[in-house]
Amino acid sequence: KAGVTQTPRYLIKTRGQQVTLSCSPISGHRSVSWYQQTPGQGLQFLFEYFSETQRNKGNFPGRFSGRQFSNSRSEMNVSTLELGDSALYLCASSWGAPPVLKNTEAFFGQGTRLTVV
């Protein structure tokens, strides 16, 4: 079966713009979580969704938002981009309820590499 699919894989945006990233979980998975990875901060938890509801949220400003659709696909949006938002954005999905990483198995997408110039 298909794995977790993130689109696009690479993206270049200008400061001040906004961006939307997409994550399609494995079929049947209802929990989706999002993470930001930078060389300086490493991996950081953004938020996670289950049944179209945000269940947990990390310590990021309100410019970072997300949503989940009825088919479990999720999107995250970053508004008013800053240079520091340049990062690899990863999503993960699991069959069980969140936290995604409290499930025995969690599956990650390949990530979207966002560069803000």
Next chain:
Amino acid sequence: KNEVEQSPQNLTAQEGEFITINCSYSVGISALHWLQQHPGGGIVSLFMLSSGKKKHGRLIATINIQEKHSSLHITASHPRDSAVYICAVIPSPNSGGGADGLTFGKGTHLIIQP
């Protein structure tokens, strides 16, 4: 605030050696997850632990809840084990964190030389 420390940061070993990677944390937890990240960014889930020990192939993960410490062991290491290993800690609700406080270690960069 949940502090997560991984050691060592970097480890180079010869093929066949026994490898140990450590993860220490500062708050009560409900679970700890070990992840493997290969060059290019792909992350693979290895183990979720809430107590005791788990084994899968040449990989063994243990956790000591009282000592707030987990270890990941690789037996008979192989060059394909070369990757970054990351622990993720999910605080328990009564530790003041909850799942919102999910915190990652900085990772251990492992290189296995043939």
